[in-house]
Amino acid sequence: MKFEFRKKHRQQAKPEINDPGDDQMRQPFRRASVYVNLLLITEAVIGLLLLLVTAYYHALFTGYLSEIECRLVSGYLFGIYVFGAQLVVTFLCSVSMWRRLWRRRCTPNIRLLLAVWLFYSCVIIASGFGCVWNLYRGVEVLESAAETSLTRGIDMYYSCPEWKLLWDGLQWRKECCGVHGYKDWMSAEWMPRMEDNCSSTVLAPYACCKRSCETCFNNFQPGEGQSLGASSRQPFPALTAGSINTNGCLPAFTSAVWNFFYFLLALWVLALKFLIVLCCMTKFILHRQNEGDGCDYVGLTDEDGHPLVVVKYPCNVRCVTIGEDDMVSDVAPDVNYCDCPELENDECGY
Structure with missing residues (x-):
């Protein structure tokens, strides 16, 4: 008994088993x-x-x-x-x-x-x-880097316009005042020292004022307020602790x-x-x-339950003949090449 796989024309070759895998x-x-x-x-x-x-x-x-x-x-x-x-x-x-x-x-x-x-x-x-x-x-x-940077910014508040803009914008947006608190402004070297009888007064920039405080900006005109010593760089308003944000910006x-x-x-x-x-x-x-769900062709059988054999051959091969003894062998058989021009021939010459 022999199984023959024949191909008359390359264009007409269609596999009998159309396995999606x-x-x-x-x-x-x-x-x-x-x-x-x-x-x-x-x-x-x-x-x-x-x-x-x-x-x-x-x-x-x-x-x-x-x-x-x-x-x-x-x-x-x-x-x-x-x-x-x-x-x-x-x-x-x-x-x-x-x-x-x-x-x-x-x-x-x-x-x-x-x-x-x-x-x-x-x-x-x-x-x-x-x-x-x-x-x-x-x-x-x-x-630590932020603390050092902000502390240096207080010391350079008037000498560096970039730091003044940064501090004013930061305190207004974040509703904070100073590094750890509003007292950081009062402890600056260039800040004038308050007298003991003015303990309730706070020296801080206007950006520290609360947004809801209406009296924070009242009665203040440029040139008024506390002077910054002999240099008189710019006046600072005298505020109260209740009218400003007391929390620091570092937290x-x-x-x-x-x-x-x-x-x-x-x-x-x-x-x-x-x-x-x-x-x-x-x-x-x-x-x-x-497991053979598309790779190894395991579990493919015909209508009678016999296992199917998938044989692939080069495009120039017309006919491949495999004997029954070769099918039960564990070793791949030698492939015999022949030319079968017509499908009616049952035997192929070697």
Whole structure:
């Protein structure tokens, strides 16, 4: 008994078994490709949110610091920018990669590609943990840098216009006064000393006034108020503690740093969870493919229950004859090539 596979014309060659797993990977469950794409897009969205949150807090931190300290903050946040960009680029490109993989057969090369891709994705998430840990260890450093910068800004309030604009804008927006409190202004070297009978009077910039205080700006004209000694640079208004914001600006900076840390930690945890789900789904898909759900042609039988044999031959082969003894052998038989110009011939000459 012999099985013959014949091909009269290349254009008319059609396989008798149209197995969906013959040319492409099978989806082991319904809409598997859709779920994979959703996970990949979610990871990219997390990376985009990470970039936006980092940019927002970066601009917020620089409002408290001078140019030198701003460079320090940029160095701390650079790794977070890189981490967010890696998430966006890697997983957006992965969407295109998976779309191509579904149209390919599950070969060892495909399995190796997915293994390398999973390893690289895990490395990216691990680098994100390093960014979170670096920011956590640097909170005290950033707080110390902000304190030094703001204290120097009080000493240079009138000698440097940039610092005057920064302090006035910062105190008005954040509704704070001084570094740790309003007394930081009164302890400045250039500030005139108050007499003991004026203990209820506070010397501070107008930006320290409460927005709801209507009497804070009353009866004040340029040239009036407390003079700054012999230099008489600019008068300071005599205010009361009840008309100004008594809280300092440094606690607001520290609170912003911790809020940014918590946002960063939450986004990293989300990225890690979705990556774990994606890894498990990828491993399950590869496991089903290895079981013959589209890779190894296992379990293909004819109508009588006999196992089917899939034979692939070069395009220049007209006829391949396999004997019955060869079918039960564990060793691949030698292929005999012949030319069968007509389908009516039952035997092929060797």
